[in-house]
Amino acid sequence: MMATIKRYPGFRQFLGSASDYVVHLSKGDVRHQGVGQAFWFRPDTSVLSEVPATDQELPVLFHAVTRDQQDVTVQANVTYRFGDPVLASQRLDFGIFPVTGKGQEASGRQQVGAIVGQLAQSLTVDLIATVDLAEALESGVGSVRTALGALGEDARLVATGIEILGVRVLAVRPEGDVEKALRTPVRERLQAEADRATYERRAVAVERERKIAENELASQIELAARREQLVAQEGANKRREAEEAAAAALVSAKSDAERREIAATAQAASLRQLGEAEAAKEAALMAVYANVGRDVLTALALRDAAPHLPNVGSLTVTPDLVSGLLSALTNRAAEPAADAPSSNGAPAVER
Numbered sequence: 165m166m167a168t169i170k171r172y173p174g175f176r177q178f179l180g181s182a183s184d185y186v187v188h189l190s191k192g193d194v195r196h197q198g199v200g201q202a203f204w205f206r207p208d209t210s211v212l213s214e215v216p217a218t219d220q221e222l223p224v225l226f227h228a229v230t231r232d233q234q235d236v237t238v239q240a241n242v243t244y245r246f247g248d249p250v251l252a253s254q255r256l257d258f259g260i261f262p263v264t265g266k267g268q269e270a271s272g273r274q275q276v277g278a279i280v281g282q283l284a285q286s287l288t289v290d291l292i293a294t295v296d297l298a299e300a301l302e303s304g305v306g307s308v309r310t311a312l313g314a315l316g317e318d319a320r321l322v323a324t325g326i327e328i329l330g331v332r333v334l335a336v337r338p339e340g341d342v343e344k345a346l347r348t349p350v351r352e353r354l355q356a357e358a359d360r361a362t363y364e365r366r367a368v369a370v371e372r373e374r375k376i377a378e379n380e381l382a383s384q385i386e387l388a389a390r391r392e393q394l395v396a397q398e399g400a401n402k403r404r405e406a407e408e409a410a411a412a413a414l415v416s417a418k419s420d421a422e423r424r425e426i427a428a429t430a431q432a433a434s435l436r437q438l439g440e441a442e443a444a445k446e447a448a449l450m451a452v453y454a455n456v457g458r459d460v461l462t463a464l465a466l467r468d469a470a471p472h473l474p475n476v477g478s479l480t481v482t483p484d485l486v487s488g489l490l491s492a493l494t495n496r497a498a499e500p501a502a503d504a505p506s507s508n509g510a511p512a513v514e515r
Contacts, residue, residue: 167179167180167181167186167214174206175204175206175207176206176207177203177204178196178201178203178205178212179202180198180200180202180214181200182200182217183218184214184215184216185198185199185214185215185216185217185246186198186199186213186214186215187212187213187214187215187250188203188205188211189212189213190205190209190210190211191209197249197250212259212260213258213260214260215249215252215253215272216246216273217245217249218245219243219244219245219329220243220245220276221241221242221243222241222242222243222244222276222277222280222281223239223240223241224239224241224242224280224281225237225238225239226281226285226288228285228289228291228293229289229292230292230295230296230297230300231295231296232297234296234297234300234342236292236297236339237338238292238304238308238333238335238336239333239335239336240288240308240333240334241331241332242280242312242315242328242330242331243328243329243330243331243332244280244321244326244327244328244329245327246325246326251323251324251325252272252324252326255324255325256272256275256276256324257271257272257275276324276326279320279321279324280315280321280328283315283318283320283321284312284315284331287311287312287314287315288308288312290311291308291311292304292336295307297342300336301336301337301338301346304333304336305333305335308333308336309331309332312333313331315328315331316328
């Protein structure tokens with residue numbers, strides 16, 4: 165921000181800023197100087213110079229040729245300040261003209277930029293001309309920064325009151341085609357490294373997938389083995405159950421057979437006893453029947469057969485039936501005498 169000059173009839177008032185150093189000369193003598201000055205002056209007898217009091221940044225960009233005839237671009241930044249503003253105002257154009265009624269920027273800053281830029285370029289060109297392109301690209305930044313450090317000792321800058329505060333070299337770059345060609349091997353190497361990293365990642369992924377597949381297969385094999393054991397155990401259990409069931413069935417069958425044998429034996433014994441009793445009964449009956457007459461036997465036979473004969477609703481007795489029955493009874497009465505045993509004990513034979 166530059167100072168302000170206010171106009172009044174025959175006089176001017178100067179109001180300085182905190183960032184500029186003003187030098188007021190009146191008739192060749194210094195009347196006022198410093199930062200932030202405020203004073204009255206006559207425009208027809210006064211000369212004002214305004215020198216920047218702050219640090220100045222000067223970016224420089226220039227070309228240089230290496231020892232192997234390759235063009236490079238150097239980008240740097242120089243920081244300087246005016247150590248002696250009065251001396252700088254005397255050597256460079258920092259004057260402002262009060263006739264306009266306001267401050268007007270002089271060409272002093274452009275002059276300083278040209279001086280510092282040319283000195284920096286001269287030092288850099290001299291350095292780059294002694295190295296090859298590869299060396300310039302590899303260590304050029306540090307070398308150029310060291311070379312530009314000599315700016316502070318330049319006699320012209322010292323005589324102008326300029327102090328160099330610092331130099332920063334931002335880049336030393338070749339031409340576009342050369343830079344592209346130089347970048348190609350690096351790019352290919354980086355691409356190869358990237359591809360190798362990709363392949364390694366893929367290999368690691370494949371190895372992990374293989375381990376996962378092996379683990380899954382091992383798990384399946386383990387499950388199959390356990391299933392086989394389970395099936396074998398289930399089969400053994402079912403076989404044992406079948407054996408136990410067969411043994412129980414055999415025991416039950418033996419028990420049933422023994423019961424049936426015992427029952428059959430008991431039934432046979434019972435039947436034998438009944439048969440013996442029936443036989444004894446029949447023998448006894450035969451013995452009784454042997455001493456009973458025919459009439460009694462006939463009556464007994466009729467008694468036993470009566471339940472099995474059909475019912476008789478009515479009976480008609482004819483003279484023939486009565487005569488035949490009487491004849492049969494008469495004959496039966498005569499048979500006991502004929503059936504009597506003979507004197508020698510032999511039974512009589514019926515004729």
